Amino acid sequence: MNDFMNQEMYLEHILDLxxxxxxxxxxxxADFKERCFNPSCGDEVEIQVRLDNNKVEDVKFIGKGxxxxxxxASLLTDHIKGKSLDELKNLTKEDMIKLIxxxxxxxxxxxxxxxxxxxxxxxxxxxxxNVRS
Amino acid sequence: MVxxxxxxxxxxxxxxxxxxxxxxxxxxxxxxxSATTQKPIQVIDTIIDYxxxxxxxxxRGLHKLSEEATLKFEEAHKxxxxxxxADFKEVIFTKGxxxxxxxxxxxxxxxxxxxDEIVLTQMExxxxxxxxxxxxxxxxxxxxxxxxxxxxxxxxxxxxxxxKTKIVSIxxxxxxxxxINPVKEIGKIAHENNAxxxxxxxxxxxxxxxxxxxxxxxFLVFSAHKMLGPTGIGIxxxxxxxxxxxxxxxxxxxxxxxxxxxxxKFNELPWKFEAGTPNIAGxxxxxxxxxxxxxxxxxxxxxxxxELTKYxxxxxxxxxxxxxxxxxDPEKRGSLISFNLINIHPHDIVSLLDDHGIxxxxxxxxxxPTMKLxxxxxxxxxxxxxxxxKEEIDYFVETLEKVKGVFK
Numbered sequence: 227m228n229d230f231m232n233q234e235m236y237l238e239h240i241l242d243l244x245x246x247x248x249x250x251x252x253x254x255x256a257d258f259k260e261r262c263f264n265p266s267c268g269d270e271v272e273i274q275v276r277l278d279n280n281k282v283e284d285v286k287f288i289g290k291g292x293x294x295x296x297x298x299a300s301l302l303t304d305h306i307k308g309k310s311l312d313e314l315k316n317l318t319k320e321d322m323i324k325l326i327x328x329x330x331x332x333x334x335x336x337x338x339x340x341x342x343x344x345x346x347x348x349x350x351x352x353x354x355x356n357v358r359s
Numbered sequence: 360m361v362x363x364x365x366x367x368x369x370x371x372x373x374x375x376x377x378x379x380x381x382x383x384x385x386x387x388x389x390x391x392x393s394a395t396t397q398k399p400i401q402v403i404d405t406i407i408d409y410x411x412x413x414x415x416x417x418x419r420g421l422h423k424l425s426e427e428a429t430l431k432f433e434e435a436h437k438x439x440x441x442x443x444x445a446d447f448k449e450v451i452f453t454k455g456x457x458x459x460x461x462x463x464x465x466x467x468x469x470x471x472x473x474x475d476e477i478v479l480t481q482m483e484x485x486x487x488x489x490x491x492x493x494x495x496x497x498x499x500x501x502x503x504x505x506x507x508x509x510x511x512x513x514x515x516x517x518x519x520x521x522x523k524t525k526i527v528s529i530x531x532x533x534x535x536x537x538x539i540n541p542v543k544e545i546g547k548i549a550h551e552n553n554a555x556x557x558x559x560x561x562x563x564x565x566x567x568x569x570x571x572x573x574x575x576x577x578f579l580v581f582s583a584h585k586m587l588g589p590t591g592i593g594i595x596x597x598x599x600x601x602x603x604x605x606x607x608x609x610x611x612x613x614x615x616x617x618x619x620x621x622x623x624k625f626n627e628l629p630w631k632f633e634a635g636t637p638n639i640a641g642x643x644x645x646x647x648x649x650x651x652x653x654x655x656x657x658x659x660x661x662x663x664x665x666e667l668t669k670y671x672x673x674x675x676x677x678x679x680x681x682x683x684x685x686x687x688d689p690e691k692r693g694s695l696i697s698f699n700l701i702n703i704h705p706h707d708i709v710s711l712l713d714d715h716g717i718x719x720x721x722x723x724x725x726x727x728p729t730m731k732l733x734x735x736x737x738x739x740x741x742x743x744x745x746x747x748x749k750e751e752i753d754y755f756v757e758t759l760e761k762v763k764g765v766f767k
Contacts, residue, residue: 236711236765244766268723268736269706290736292704293766337706 236293237328243297248304253286260348261289262340269295269337273303273344282306282314287344292337294330299341301325311349317342363655363663363745371655372746374399385716388751393534393562393695393742394720395584402587405647406640417639418613418630432639435646436629442649443579444570445596448628452642455593456561457486459580460528462595462608462632463557464490467526469606473499475525478554480505480513480540481732482533485725487559491528505529505545507732511536511685515544524554531563532693535726535738536685537668539563539693542574550575555601561585565744566664566694568657571596583641587744588648592641595632602628609634660745664694667743667752671696674756680763684738695742697724700759703766705737711762717755 253259256274263270269291276284285303290296305325306314322338323330330338363371372378375397380387389397409431415424417432440450453459477491481504495502503519511533520527527549532539542558549556557578560569564579565586571579578601582593597605607614607625611634617624625631652660669689675681680701686692700708705721712719720740723730730736741755 236707241766265727266722268727268730269704270736290704292706294707334706334710 240293240297240326240328243300244293247287247296248300249286250288250300251286252288253284258348258352260344260351262344262347264291264295264336264340266336269340271295271299271341271344273299273341273348275306275345275348277311281308281310287341291340294326294328294334294337295340298322298326298338302341302345306345314345315349317345363659368746368748374401374651375746376400376403378746382716382718383714385714388715388717388754390741390743390747390751390755391718391720392565392744392747393585393724393740395590396565396587396744397746398589399587399648399651401651402589402644402647406589406644409640409643414639416636428639428643431643431646432637435642435649438646438649439594442569442653443564443594443596444572446599449571449596449599449602451595451597451602451629451632452637452645453580453593453595453632454591454638455582455584456559456580457593459593459595460486460557460559461490463528463578463580464494466605466608467555468494468498471498471500471525474501474523476501476503476519476521476523478503478505478518478520478524478527478529478549480529481507482513482536482538482726482729483528483530484534484559484561485727487528487530488728491526507536507729511538512691513538513540513545515541515548518545518548520548520552520554522552524549524552526555526557528557528559530559530561532560532566533685533726533729534562534695535697535724535729535740537692537695537697538685539567539691542576546575562693562695565660567661577601583645583648586648587651589638589641589644592638592645599628602632607631607634611635613637655745663745664743665689667747667749668692668694668696670749671741671743671752671756674752675759678756678759678763681759684733684735694744695740697738697740699735699738700763703762705739707766708739708759708762711765712755712758715754715758715761717758719755 253274255276257277259274261272271287271289273287275282287299287303319339322342377397413424413427415428417429436450437447440447477500505518506514508514531542546556555577558576560579560581564581577598579596584590614626614631614634615623616626682699684697709721722737
């Protein structure tokens with residue numbers, strides 16, 4: 227039997243993404259960026275997105291967090307490349323859980339969705355800005 | 360000195376039904392006592408007895424049940440008062456430390472004016488920071504902070520207390536660093552400057568013998584649930600003459616003597632500050648908690664806590680890539696240890712320890728500004744109480760090594 231039950235949460239691919247995150251860094255000429263802060267653990271994820279024709283041309287993230295939140299941000303940023311803003315708006319918590327492919331307890335759902343919250347907020351402020359201008 | 364003998368300890372652990380619980384098929388090891396403590400059967404039974412046999416409102420009914428409930432309710436006040444060497448009139452029951460501090464901030468704000476200064480420390484829990492922050496904003500007061508030195512103790516030599524200071528409110532034991540602050544000394548400085556001195560004793564009353572007269576504080580606040588008692592009940596201690604001068608915080612039933620449509624005369628202490636039907640079950644349960652602690656004796660609890668903390672610091676210092684925050688001398692530290700494993704997030708550590716039945720806290724411990732000051736976003740915190748053992752600490756440290764293995 228496995229020594230850690232939660233180790234289901236800490237599968238090899240999650241740990242790899244934690245040690246070597248995808249799309250980690252600062253993006254030049256981002257069209258929008260947004261930071262999500264999880265007060266219960268101090269996790270911070272900032273997503274930066276550059277668009278081309280309303281599609282995601284490039285995306286990066288910076289921040290710090292637990293293995294689950296860093297792996298989730300890696301997978302989300304990879305997933306949304308080339309997708310349209312409308313497609314992004316439809317992303318749900320369930321999509322995130324599917325993307326990362328592990329079972330998480332209620333206490334850790336926020337770690338999974340931190341990057342998604344950043345993305346949603348970013349799109350919202352971009353749209354607000356467009357409406358105003 | 361062996362504070363609580365092994366035999367006594369085994370007996371004592373039997374008083375806590377939850378300690379035999381299994382978590383993920385493992386024996387529960389509860390090391391989150393700074394957040395809240397477990398409850399002995401004596402306290403649980405007292406609460407069941409109240410609801411089963413004499414549930415009724417206090418200070419109102421003339422019938423038998425109300426008489427019994429009132430007697431027990433007032434008895435609880437007396438027990439708590441004696442426990443901290445205060446007078447019965449000086450002990451007000453609140454919802455907990457947070458409400459006590461809010462009560463003080465709002466009520467004392469009537470005596471403050473623009474330009475007055477309030478001194479806190481850089482290691483306050485949010486509950487001893489945010490209430491002051493908010494009244495400072497409203498009234499144009501100035502907040503000043505006693506700084507933390509590198510060793511996790513306060514820099515008292517450069518303290519900002521002066522003649523403009525009206526209130527000094529500080530934590531007795533930091534819930535993050537574990538530092539025991541020299542409250543007597545700070546109180547002296549406060550009083551030399553004619554400032555009121557408030558002690559947040561949420562982390563100290565459960566672990567140290569406390570004598571409010573010896574500390575010579577004007578106010579002292581704490582919660583029952585961090586000392587084996589129920590949640591939703593806590594204490595505001597205040598010197599009688601000061602409480603008499605203060606405006607009530609809540610108005611309503613039980614806190615009045617006589618009411619006219621235009622005016623009201625307030626009740627005497629402590630009821631003046633206990634408006635509405637109180638948490639009767641919680642209060643009576645707290646009374647039973649005090650009986651339990653007196654039986655074990657606070658000196659023994661302090662010695663046991665010190666011994667466990669000393670042992671845990673030694674064991675943790677043998678773990679590579681682990682950093683402990685706060686003073687290392689167990690004489691200067693309460694029964695809690697905050698630490699981090701380099702490059703492993705506190706939440707990951709907490710989740711993996713939970714797999715082994717070990718309950719610890721991970722996060723900012725309601726001390727966000729302190730964390731930021733130290734360049735941290737969080738830490739893991741293990742905190743001990745009278746039912747914890749060295750064997751539990753051994754298992755905890757062994758499991759930490761396994762957690763490191765997962766991230767290798």
